[in-house]
Amino acid sequence: MPRPIVAIPADIRKFDGTSWHSVQTQYVNAALKASDLMSFLIPALEEGNHPDLILDRVDGLLVSGSATNVHPSLYGAQARDSDGPFDPARDATSLPLIRRALERGIPMLAICRGIQELNVALGGTLASEIQDQPGIWDHRKPDVPDRDVAYAIRQNVIIAEGSCLAGFLGAGPVPVNSLHRQAISKTAPRLQVEALAEDGTIEAVSVIDAKGFAVGVQWHPEYWAETDKPSRALFEAFGEAVRVYAASKA
Template sequence: MTGPLHEPRRAVVGVTANRQLLDGVHRDRLRRRYIEALERHGPVECVILPTLDGDLPWEVSVSRLRRVLARLDGLVLTGDESNLDPAVFAGEQRAWSRGADDVIPEARDRPRDRLSSAVLTVALELDMPVLGICRGFQEMSVHRGGALHADLKALGGAVVHSENPDVPRDQQYLPAHGVRVAAGGWLASLVGEVELQVNSLHNQGITAVPPGVRPEAVAQDGVIEALSYTASDTFQFGVQWHPEWHAANDATSQKLFKAFADACLVYQAKERESA
């Protein structure tokens, strides 16, 4: 009779859900691609964080999430088709409180905005590893007071950032344009390259970052495609593209998820030592 298999130590991370309004019914949802990439290439275990309706005041919501994140080792801010409402991140009471127009399919998701605003606040208090993807990348900038371009097409740049709806979904996540990796940054140290080819499925975007945020990669038209927080040595990094979709065959994506998981394990060990 053989003994139990030895499982390597794994971190536990919170992954943000999104709100879906279907047939008049509110649902929280999350694409499996994020979970698969995190568990296979991290590796980590995932806990899904539900969206917030805004029925509770900001302070109460943050207090509750402090208790949740105190049990976790990292935070992942996922992507979604909806656009951000910066008013939620600015702390405007009108946007925080529940409204009849909170969810507009593929356009607005204030319950997700509330969740991301609150969990980012707590994660930074705890100096926890953070990985932002697409929408989550934008949330990391807006949370620090960064401006967000609502429609990149209006800028008239040379790069098409939105997906082509006329091709199959899997093809939409193939590389679409190049990004220049900033010299001396964290991403450069990870990939060891000056340019990457990335997919592109976003209408909103950022061309300048607020204080405390460093651009890590920039597209030809000046749109920032990766960033990191500078106030901490902890992994707090975001990308505008979707590394999860083709992670099984993409070495850069695998390095990214592995680096995040490693940071979560370091954080886990520090928390155990201080407990």
């Protein structure tokens, strides 16, 4: 059968005095080279996207990370300047796609901003500047020009026994590259915590009543998906779920 296709919601970026719809290459490459999937990049629009028309044409949803944050108004909080930058078009695109993908049983992998969008889409809240909280490590990306150094695998997450992730990563500690200054605060009722950082930060979730693969991770498996065994295992599991769904449609 032809290689299945996943939708990746884009961000809005400013270059050369104009707006661009963009997705980092590392997500497209991971989908292609580790999951064996093609990608459609979905324009970020505050209005005009129709989730079902988009999802009719794809076999999975990959919700990528971003330098922007979900707007606090979407989880009942007051926005502060320090909570930004924001991308309302990305919010308006991703959150409806997440909800409809879950309702339709379309496989979904949500990464970094994606796990935060998943939590907000299902009624959870986020915490900002978590490195300022007592006992919480500094999870922020190092401010260095070398991306391999910035995305280096540098901490463990603890995968819960019997969890969805344990089925293909194994339970217990797994080394990852978790880079963020926001994290899940109140977990949405439909989400199960799959993994924690050693400081207690939520690092992975799954959707309890999902009809198919529906996992969110706070770290960046896409960056090392070709060379790091746990990162590749996650993308391979997602790819297999997408192929099963595509075959069921055929």
